Amino acid sequence: MEFFIKDLNSADYEGLIYPLFYEDNGEDICDCVKSKVQKLKGSDKFKGECGEIFCIVEETEDKLQYTLLLGLGKKEELTSEGIRIAYSKALKKAKELKLSMIAVKMFNSEKICVKRRIKAIYEGMVLGDYKFDKYISDKKESSVKSIFIKAIKDEDVNKAQEALDEIDILxxxxxxxxxxxxxxxxxxxxxxxxxxxxxxxxxxxxxxxxxxxxxxxxxxxxxxxxxxxxxxxxxxxxxxxxxxxxxxxxxxxxxxxxxxxxxxxxxxxxxxxxxxxxxxxxxxxxxxxxxxxxxxxxxxxxxxxxxxxxxxxxxxxxxxxxxxxxxxxxxxxxxxxxxxxxxxxxxxxxxxxxxxxxxxxxxxxxxxxxxxxxxxxxxxxxxxxxxxxxxxxxxxxxxxxxxxxxxxxxxxxxxxxxxxxxxxxxxxxxxxxxxxxxxxxxxxxxxxxxxxxxxxxxxxxxxxxxxxxxxxxxxxxxxxxxxxxxxxxxx
The missing domain is CATH 3.40.630.10 (Zn peptidases)
Incomplete structure (x- = not known):
């Protein structure tokens, strides 16, 4: 499983992990999911609790497009550990759906710097994907091969890459x-x-x-x-x-x-x-x-x-x-x-x-x-x-x-x-x-x-x-x- 800092068009990936805070209800949400989020929150089917996941499936011309809404809880209560746990759950859901290429939309946080956000996302997904299957004859490989982290500000790209390099070693x-x-x-x-x-x-x-x-x-x-x-x-x-x-x-x-x-x-x-x-x-x-x-x-x-x-x-x-x-x-x-x-x-x-x-x-x-x-x-x-x-x-x-x-x-x-x-x-x-x-x-x-x-x-x-x-x-x-x-x- 490889990580990249790169923006992609929706046609280039099968699934998008879209993070949402508990208080998100339309502001700062892209038009493609805004109306769906508002309806979901209105029906109490998705509140944005930390680790909560709701999957939206849409049909394009040649494939199905998956958007995994990922709850991060309340902004003031967000921790690196909460990020790790939430994104490990998102990775497991992506594997369950047999997705291969995933895009992860970056979220903003005044509390946690971009490097710590990147590290926590990476740790949650990579360590959450770990399985000791060395002695199992019929191994089931993870479907997820590539993860692209998108919507990184230009001034933060180098910091994000440094974080990726360090956390990959760790x-x-x-x-x-x-x-x-x-x-x-x-x-x-x-x-x-x-x-x-x-x-x-x-x-x-x-x-x-x-x-x-x-x-x-x-x-x-x-x-x-x-x-x-x-x-x-x-x-x-x-x-x-x-x-x-x-x-x-x-x-x-x-x-x-x-x-x-x-x-x-x-x-x-x-x-x-x-x-x-x-x-x-x-x-x-x-x-x-x-x-x-x-x-x-x-x-x-x-x-x-x-x-x-x-x-x-x-x-x-x-x-x-x-x-x-x-x-x-x-x-x-x-x-x-x-x-x-x-x-x-x-x-x-x-x-x-x-x-x-x-x-x-x-x-x-x-x-x-x-x-x-x-x-x-x-x-x-x-x-x-x-x-x-x-x-x-x-x-x-x-x-x-x-x-x-x-x-x-x-x-x-x-x-x-x-x-x-x-x-x-x-x-x-x-x-x-x-x-x-x-x-x-x-x-x-x-x-x-x-x-x-x-x-x-x-x-x-x-x-x-x-x-x-x-x-x-x-x-x-x-x-x-x-x-x-x-x-x-x-x-």
Whole structure:
């Protein structure tokens, strides 16, 4: 599906997506649809609510011409996220009608600049068109091949094209992340994830180093290795580097993604229903790989290094057990109370590595870490634990641009007491209460007072159904927010 900034005659396309606000009732509406809109609104069959669609079909000399009236709601309430959702619905309707060439009439907005409007339209339609059908024999290709955005003011054409170029790279990076999450665990295991990261690095322009078990042992990543040793698949430490600001090499943003390509729960085994989708337990890894792709392809003037400690959490005679006391790269000891709280054990070594060996200035870790975050925030919002309010504000600003919602959770000292062990430095679970907070704070004990954000994407990295521009399966959560955070750092 290709996008173009171009005005066309109606004879050149099959369908027109015509946006209308709730209050539109004749003004600024072209004559070809004005009377129809007035009649529809008078009959309450189309009000212009955000995401509402009404299809008008007209017969020309040689074909049918479709006009999809697309509601955008009230002008003062319009958001980029509302645009994404509305246009994803319009794209689905166009596919249902088997349209091939579509024109999209641009709308005016004093609230949202032309670049943000273009980006939101593109994201809604491209990401809404995504489907993971790699393993389906009889694939059904999308009918929509070309989309033309028309009625762009002459002075805005260059801005619109810049927006298209940027958002094309960003959505491609999100799709890379979605594809990684959607791959089954028998195909995508640590070695294969490392290969995919290398391939994406070559395509998008960032450096990738892969370290195997011997190097991981040499580094002293004991906590990571304890989780990995129950599997016959060898662990991999994936290190990705992008240096776009050579004059400030000491200022480096560090990204750490949870890379459990499969999580059985270990000896604290999950029920079958809980294991089925555990191929998605590397959603954090997919997010940082996708973010590195967009950051490097856009050649942002900033420095970013990402690390993924990838392994499987399985059961065997070698697997670690509840009650074990294990060490870590930082030298701190952990009492293992639950082997299904394994992600945080891999993350603490990855966090320590990225600080000690890659010398990052700030750290963000992303992980499908706790079921508790779903209970607290559902599947629409990412829970955040942080030690730095200013850094969190950067995340909030990036979140507003991406539309990916975040919410800061408290990190009071009382919560930290819950992860203290009587027989080791820490225990890997803090009990039933405040599970997302204590999991985050456990990782926070290893960040050495660096500005740090922990993003629990267990609720947002996977969608159980098609929902707007989020298709069923992996969502690529975090990619766009990380990109905008990195971009804002260099502007």
């Amino acid at each position: 959505t491609s990076s999100v799709i890379e992340a979605r594809n990684l999450v959607n791959e089954p665990a028998n195909i995508l295991y640590p070695k294969e994830l490392a290969k995919r990261a290398e391939k994406i690095g070559e395509e998008y322009g960032f450096e990738v180093d892969i370290y195997g078990k011997d190097k991981i042992e040499e580094l002293g990543m004991h906590s990571f290795l304890e989780v990995a040793k129950g599997s016959s698949k060898s662990p991999k430490l994936i290190v990705m580097r992008y240096i776009g600001d050579v004059e400030n090499k000491g200022d480096i943003l560090g990204l750490v993604g949870k890379g459990l390509t499969y999580d059985s729960g270990g000896y604290s085994i999950k029920p079958t229903d809980g294991m089925v989708m555990m191929k998605s337990d590397m959603g954090g890894a997919a997010a940082v790989i996708g973010a590195m792709a967009s950051i490097s392809k856009m050649k942002l003037k900033t420095n970013v290094i990402a690390v993924v400690a990838s392994c499987e959490n399985m059961i065997s005679e070698k697997a670690y057990k509840p009650g074990d006391i294990i060490s870590s790269m930082a030298g701190k000891t952990i009492e293992v109370l639950n082997t299904d709280a394994e992600g945080r054990l891999t993350l603490i070594d990855a966090v320590h590595y990225i600080i000690e060996k890659e010398h990052v200035s700030k750290v963000i870790d992303l992980a499908t870490l706790t079921g508790a975050v779903l209970v607290a925030l559902g599947d629409t919002t990412t829970g955040v634990v942080t030690n730095n309010k200013d850094f969190y504000k950067e995340l909030q600003n990036a979140s507003e641009l991406s539309g990916e919602k975040v919410w800061e959770l408290p990190s009071f000292d009382e919560y930290k007491k819950l992860i203290k062990s009587d027989i080791a430095d820490y225990k890997n679970i803090g009990g039933r209460n405040a599970g997302t907070i204590t999991a985050g704070l456990f990782i926070g004990e290893f960040v050495q007072n660096k500005p740090w954000l922990h993003l629990d994407i267990a609720g947002t990295a996977w969608s159980e159904k098609d929902n707007g521009y989020l298709s069923k399966g992996g969502t690529g959560a975090g990619v766009r927010t990380l990109y905008y955070l990195a971009k804002e750092r260099c502007e």
